Amino acid sequence: MDQLITQILRVVSLQAGFNTTVVMLGSAALGCAAGAAGVFAMLRRRALVSDAVAHATLPGIAGAFLLAAALDRAPRDALWLMGGAGLAALASLIAIEWLGRRPKVGPDTATAAVLAAGFGLGLALLSIVQTLSIGRQAGLEQLLFGSAAGMLPHEAEVMALLAVLVLAILVAVLKELCAVAFDADFARAIGLPVARLDGLVALVCAVVVVAALPVAGFVLSVALVVIPPAAARFWTDRAGLVVILAAGFGAVSAFSGAAVSAVVADTPTGPAIVLVAALLFAFSLVFGRARGLIAGQG
Amino acid sequence: MANFWMVDFVPLLAATLAALACALVGNFLILTRRAMAADALSHAVVPGVVIAVVVTGSTASPVILGGGLAAAFAASGLVAFLTRAGRVEPGAALGIVFTSFFAFGILLLEWTGLARTAFDIHHVVTGHLEGLIWVTADDAAGASPLVMLGQLPKVVAELALVLVLVTAILVAFHKELALIAFDPVFARAAGLPIGALEAALLTATALACTAAFQSVGVVLAVAMIVCPAATARLLTTRLSRQIGLSLAIAFATVLIGYAAAVVGPALFGSALALNAAGTIGATAGLALALTAAVKARA
Numbered sequence: 001m002d003q004l005i006t007q008i009l010r011v012v013s014l015q016a017g018f019n020t021t022v023v024m025l026g027s028a029a030l031g032c033a034a035g036a037a038g039v040f041a042m043l044r045r046r047a048l049v050s051d052a053v054a055h056a057t058l059p060g061i062a063g064a065f066l067l068a069a070a071l072d073r074a075p076r077d078a079l080w081l082m083g084g085a086g087l088a089a090l091a092s093l094i095a096i097e098w099l100g101r102r103p104k105v106g107p108d109t110a111t112a113a114v115l116a117a118g119f120g121l122g123l124a125l126l127s128i129v130q131t132l133s134i135g136r137q138a139g140l141e142q143l144l145f146g147s148a149a150g151m152l153p154h155e156a157e158v159m160a161l162l163a164v165l166v167l168a169i170l171v172a173v174l175k176e177l178c179a180v181a182f183d184a185d186f187a188r189a190i191g192l193p194v195a196r197l198d199g200l201v202a203l204v205c206a207v208v209v210v211a212a213l214p215v216a217g218f219v220l221s222v223a224l225v226v227i228p229p230a231a232a233r234f235w236t237d238r239a240g241l242v243v244i245l246a247a248g249f250g251a252v253s254a255f256s257g258a259a260v261s262a263v264v265a266d267t268p269t270g271p272a273i274v275l276v277a278a279l280l281f282a283f284s285l286v287f288g289r290a291r292g293l294i295a296g297q298g
Numbered sequence: 299m300a301n302f303w304m305v306d307f308v309p310l311l312a313a314t315l316a317a318l319a320c321a322l323v324g325n326f327l328i329l330t331r332r333a334m335a336a337d338a339l340s341h342a343v344v345p346g347v348v349i350a351v352v353v354t355g356s357t358a359s360p361v362i363l364g365g366g367l368a369a370a371f372a373a374s375g376l377v378a379f380l381t382r383a384g385r386v387e388p389g390a391a392l393g394i395v396f397t398s399f400f401a402f403g404i405l406l407l408e409w410t411g412l413a414r415t416a417f418d419i420h421h422v423v424t425g426h427l428e429g430l431i432w433v434t435a436d437d438a439a440g441a442s443p444l445v446m447l448g449q450l451p452k453v454v455a456e457l458a459l460v461l462v463l464v465t466a467i468l469v470a471f472h473k474e475l476a477l478i479a480f481d482p483v484f485a486r487a488a489g490l491p492i493g494a495l496e497a498a499l500l501t502a503t504a505l506a507c508t509a510a511f512q513s514v515g516v517v518l519a520v521a522m523i524v525c526p527a528a529t530a531r532l533l534t535t536r537l538s539r540q541i542g543l544s545l546a547i548a549f550a551t552v553l554i555g556y557a558a559a560v561v562g563p564a565l566f567g568s569a570l571a572l573n574a575a576g577t578i579g580a581t582a583g584l585a586l587a588l589t590a591a592v593k594a595r596a
Contacts, residue, residue, distance in 0.1 A: 047389040048334050055517075099590055102532075109528050112333035116521035117583020123424050123517065123576025124559065131570045144423060145404060219341070219423060220401060226393035230386050266408040271401035278398040285384050293383060 004263065011259045020262050023148045026156030027215050028255040029163035031273075034208040035228035035250025036170050039243050040201040042229045043181035046107075049202060051222035052096060052115035053089045054209045058122025058218060060088025061143070065129050078155045082210060089206040092118055119218070146217035146270030148258045155214065162211045166204050170243070177201065178239040215258065220270035224250055227277040234288025249284075253277035306560065308451060309427035313552045313578060315457035316514040319464045319506040320522035321548035325541050326468070326499055328527050329479035334389070335374075336523045338396035339500075340507040340516045342373035344403030344422060347508060352410050359456040366508025367501065373399055374500055417512065425515020425575025427556075430454070453513045460509035467502045471495055476537050518575040522548055525582035529589045547585060555581035 014021045041047050064084025073080065092114050100110035170177070179187040180197050188194050205225055212221040232245035257273025264272075289295050327336050346369020350361045373395050380391040407413040418426065430451050468475070474495050477485045486492060503523075510519035530543035555578030560571050 042387055042390045045387055045389055047387065047393050051334075051337070051393065095587070099587070102590060102593075104531055105528055105590065106331055108331045109328045109333040109524055112337050112520060112524040113528060113583055113586055115337060116517055116524060116579050117586070119517045120521055120576040120579020120581075120583065124572040124580060125576075126424075127573035127576065128563075128570065144420060220397050222393055223397035223401070226390050227397065230390045230394055233386070234384070266413075267405060268408070271404045274397045274401035275405070278394070278401070281394060285380070291385055 007263045008259065011262050012256070019151075019153065020149075022153045022156045023151045023215075024255055024258045024262075026151070026159040027148055027258040027269075027273075028251045029160040030208065030212050030215065031224055031228070031250035031252070031254025032247045033163035033166040033170075033250070034205075034212060034224035034254075035232070035246035035248070036243050037166060037201065037204045037208050038225035038250070039229040039232065039239075039246045040170075040177050040181050041205050041225060042233075044184075044198060044201065046198075046202065047226045047229075048222070049093070049096060049111055050205045050209050050225045052111045052118070053092050053206045054213065054218050054221045055115045056092035056095075056118030056122075057085035057088045057210055057213060058119050058143075059125055060084035060086070060091075060122075061213075062122050062125035062129050063088075066125065066132075069129075069132060078152070078158065078214075082158075085210045085213060086207075088118070089210050090203075093202055093206060142217075143213055144217050144219065145268035146213070146215050146220065146273075148215050148261060148269040151214055159211050159215075162207060166208055167247075169200070169204060173197070173200070174240070174243070182239060215254065215269050216273055217268070217270035220274050223270075223274045223277055224254065227274070227281050228253060231277070231281040231284040231288075234284040234290060234292045236290050249277070249280050253280060304432050306556070308430040308432045308454060309574060310552065310556055312430055312451075312454055312457055312513055313427055313518070313556065313574070314549060315454070315461050316506070316510045316519065317522045317526070317548040317552050317578075318545055319457070319461040320510060320519050321526040321544045322464055322468055322541070323499070323503045323506050324523035324527035325530070325537070325544055326475050326479055327503065327523060328531065329537075333524045333528075335377075335392060336503055336507070337520045338377075338392045339370055339373065339503055340511065340519050340523075341396045341403075342399040343367075343369045343504060343508045343511065345369055345399050345406060346372070346403075347511075348403050348406045348410070348412060348417075351412065352406070359452070359459065362456070362512070363460070363505060363508055366511075367504050369399065370500060370504030370507070371497075421513075421515065422511050423516055424573060425518050426513060427574045428571070430513055451513075453509075456512075457509050457514075460505045464502045464506055467498050471498050475499060480537075515575045518579045521579035521582045522551075525586045526551060529582075529586045532586075532589050532593050548582075551582045551585060552578055555579070 011020060061081050061084050064081050068080055095114045096110045099105050100107035176192055176197055179192060180194050184194055209221050209225060212224050216224060228249035229246040231249050232242045235245055236242055253273050253276045256276045258269055261267045261269040261272040286293050327333060343366035346365040347362050350365025351357055354361050376395050377391045380386040381388050404419055407417060407419050413419045432450060474490055478495060507519050526544040526547040529547050530540045533543055534540050556574050559574040559577040563570050563572060
């Protein structure tokens with residue numbers, strides 16, 4: 001037990017070797033961006049769209065892998081695969097919007113349909129990839145639940161860069177996003193492009209979720225967008241503070257989750273991150289000063 | 299032909315039984331805009347099943363179904379608590395609960411070693427219809443039909459049992475559930491026991507999801523809950539006709555999707571077969587998309 005604690009302390013204080021350190025910092029940056037972006041998706045009641053987007057990236061990734069193999073390129077090039085994931089994410093957003101606009105389908109059914117059908121297509125393509133005898137297809141298997149351990153430093157750098165980009169975008173239009181999030185009718189009345197801002201939030205969330213795939217996996221990367229904002233909401237009613245807190249919670253969850261996964265055997269990174277985030281959420285639910293169970297009943 | 303009975307018959311049978319059970323409950327879930335709740339539930343049953351199997355040391359059907367059912371009730375109770383007492387946005391509440399439950403389930407599977415013995419956690423997500431082989435079928439010439447039936451994989455009996463249970467629940471409460479779906483205000487005013495009816499629908503959904511996840515996979519279960527019912531709803535406004543259509547669509551989807559997985563690659567001269575759960579899910583989505591596109595012009 002003592003040994004485990006020393007090990008954890010060593011990892012958390014960033015002394016567990018260069019690779020682990022880079023990965024944890026990359027994950028933290030990503031958690032930070034995801035938490036901030038998720039606030040606006042949550043307030044616009046579209047939190048779960050990110051779940052569909054994450055699942056629907058699988059056909060893009062498997063397709064990019066097959067295309068790379070057909071073109072004789074290095075199939076596990078992260079940027080190449082992320083490009084495929086990005087295209088698929090965009091396609092899934094468009095499909096959800098297109099299907100969901102029909103009154104007899106609705107956004108909820110459209111989201112679930114795109115999630116399941118997209119992931120199904122991805123599984124079919126993945127079964128082709130697995131029969132090919134090229135290189136490290138095992139890397140694709142790890143994407144299911146995430147694995148920070150296998151991440152290369154330059155991949156972590158790309159994640160960190162994306163995180164910074166996302167945060168910059170959010171800061172640039174923070175006022176407009178807050179106005180839309182808390183009172184869409186008012187925002188429309190003062191001439192804000194509500195639909196375009198909603199689209200921006202969906203896009204930013206999609207970018208974050210795609211970037212988070214290697215760490216958290218298809219099934220659980222949505223948690224980075226959903227749990228920290230909901231936890232932050234218990235502490236304050238001020239929009240700016242919710243965003244900052246959510247970013248902080250996201251960073252802490254991703255950082256500690258990656259650390260736990262590095263130290264404890266048989267612990268995929270995705271579930272570890274989710275459970276840390278869930279603990280933060282449970283604490284906030286009880287003790288949050290604005291809406292928590294103890295304070296917020298007035 | 300012996301090859302068909304040994305290799306393809308059982309997967310087709312299992313997929314059909316699961317598809318029918320899922321499509322049945324799907325009709326009521328999409329009417330109340332709870333497709334994403336079904337997705338969440340299909341993931342949330344996992345820890346319940348794992349705990350039940352670990353505690354009892356058995357993988358008998360009642361243990362697995364009971365565990366899944368308990369987890370489903372715990373999860374939806376928690377979602378209701380978070381939205382009411384915690385004032386969490388409903389989509390976010392779903393996201394928080396299902397990711398936490400699923401993450402916990404994965405870690406339990408990994409830590410108890412069950413991930414390497416009883417269940418393959420990858421198959422829970424991706425489906426593994428290919429694993430359902432009817433071992434005795436090819437030397438069946440002399441065996442009596444009863445003996446052969448007894449040697450079907452256990453999952454088939456479980457799926458058949460669940461289909462019967464789900465049908466019974468939905469037939470018994472068909473009128474009341476329809477009333478709640480179409481006119482909840484009137485249903486409440488008429489004094490229907492809303493809570494008990496919701497519990498019945500939840501039981502049916504949880505049974506379908508739990509039975510599905512071992513062989514058919516979580517994703518195919520979601521595709522079958524959402525897509526056939528949504529497709530049928532685009533084609534008719536009468537509930538009874540919608541249910542009948544959804545069952546027919548589900549069955550056709552299984553046949554076409556399975557054929558695409560097995561026969562499709564052979565047409566291109568390849569010996570490999572695709573992940574059938576994946577192709578069936580993708581086919582279901584394609585059917586919905588085509589129907590939506592055609593219906594938009596008509």
